[in-house]
Amino acid sequence: MFQIVRSGEVSFLQAPKLLEFKFVTHAFCSRRDGVSQGAFASLNMTAGHGDAKERVRKNWRILSRSFDMPERSFFVMNQVHSDEVLVIRENPPGQQSGGIPAGDACVTQLPEVALCIKTADCVPVFLVDVHQRVIGAVHAGWGGTALQITARVVDVMVREFQCRPADIRAAIGPSIGPCCYEVDSRVYLAMRDHHGAEHFFSPAGAPGKWTLDLPLANRYQLLGRGLASDNIELSGFCTVCRPDLFFSHRRDAGKTGRHVNFILLKGKKSQDKILLDITKGL
Numbered sequence: 001m002f003q004i005v006r007s008g009e010v011s012f013l014q015a016p017k018l019l020e021f022k023f024v025t026h027a028f029c030s031r032r033d034g035v036s037q038g039a040f041a042s043l044n045m046t047a048g049h050g051d052a053k054e055r056v057r058k059n060w061r062i063l064s065r066s067f068d069m070p071e072r073s074f075f076v077m078n079q080v081h082s083d084e085v086l087v088i089r090e091n092p093p094g095q096q097s098g099g100i101p102a103g104d105a106c107v108t109q110l111p112e113v114a115l116c117i118k119t120a121d122c123v124p125v126f127l128v129d130v131h132q133r134v135i136g137a138v139h140a141g142w143g144g145t146a147l148q149i150t151a152r153v154v155d156v157m158v159r160e161f162q163c164r165p166a167d168i169r170a171a172i173g174p175s176i177g178p179c180c181y182e183v184d185s186r187v188y189l190a191m192r193d194h195h196g197a198e199h200f201f202s203p204a205g206a207p208g209k210w211t212l213d214l215p216l217a218n219r220y221q222l223l224g225r226g227l228a229s230d231n232i233e234l235s236g237f238c239t240v241c242r243p244d245l246f247f248s249h250r251r252d253a254g255k256t257g258r259h260v261n262f263i264l265l266k267g268k269k270s271q272d273k274i275l276l277d278i279t280k281g282l
Contacts, residue, residue: 001236002028002173004245008066009033010043015126015171015233024128024135025067025114026263028173028235030245034059036257044247044257046118051257063260074114074262078102079139083147085156088113104144105153107136109161111267116260120247121239123214124173124261125150129163135263140218142183146190151221165226170233173261174246177238178202178213181250187212196220 002013012027034043035058040051045060047053064071077086078100086101088108106115107127115137117124123145127136136153138144157163178200188210191197200213200220215234222232239246247256 002171002233004030008068009062010066013174013235013237015173015235017169017231017233018126018128018171021128021130021169023133023266024263025266026126026171026261027067028124028171028261029063029259031247031257031259032245034062039252039255040257043259045260046258049257050255069114069264073112073264074116074260075106076100076116076118076260077104077106077139079104079118081139081141081143083144083149083152085149085153087156087160088115104140105136105138105149105156107134107153107156107160109134109265111265114262114264116262118258118260119173119175119239120249120256120258121176123175123218125153125218126171126173126261126263127153127157128169128263129157129161129167130169131167132161132163133265134161134163135265137261137263138218140214142187142191142212142214145214145217145221146187146194148194148221150218151225154222154225154227166228168227169231170222170227172215172218172232172234174235174237174239174242175215176240176248176250177215178211179238180240181212181214182209183212184208184210191217194220195224 011032012029036044036055044051047056080102082104084103086103086106117137117139122141125138138150182204185208200216202211240248240251
């Protein structure tokens, strides 16, 4: 199970096995320790669902202070439940046009770029190649999981950065668990032929309903791409079951906030890399 820790003003979770590698910083943030109120209490990281923009900006400033990182270091995508993987080689894409690039995963070898995934039940996945020092971040809802986005990220790391699956470590963060995730035939039919489907789907009580273990489905994608079982770590937390720690779209019928989860390669900060201003992603 992941550890709940604190840095500065913020509580978050970390994967024990990723802590072995000192060149990486990562955090699966909780909902605690921010300034948002009501359904968005308290560390809500997006204004796109009804929270006040100024409160969200304050939450980003809290996060930035807590990790001693400039706000411009956080790279945020427009997540659209796709299988689009962004490769960040120089400046994060979309910054020159002022837009936020659409995608649900990103990979980089650049230091000081915090790859961010926003969640409120979907699965955040972090990948680290411990030899090539490449990182990846994945947003995997059922749609992205059906498109095998986590497997695609491994493919991109191998193709673009000559990574070896045996060298990749993975952390699968807090998300909705099988205890709380009942799905219909549309979801089942989209994923029933996936490797391991007999393990991550179970018949539910009603006809045409199944329970889905979304973290396990993504684990099977990683296993299918050659990652070692011991190199894949699951959080052990269900976002629905822990309203004290997590936002949940399903539990709260859509009126809720979003956590941010991020991973970053440590390195010498470079003035030559103009990073995306986080306020553009609100």
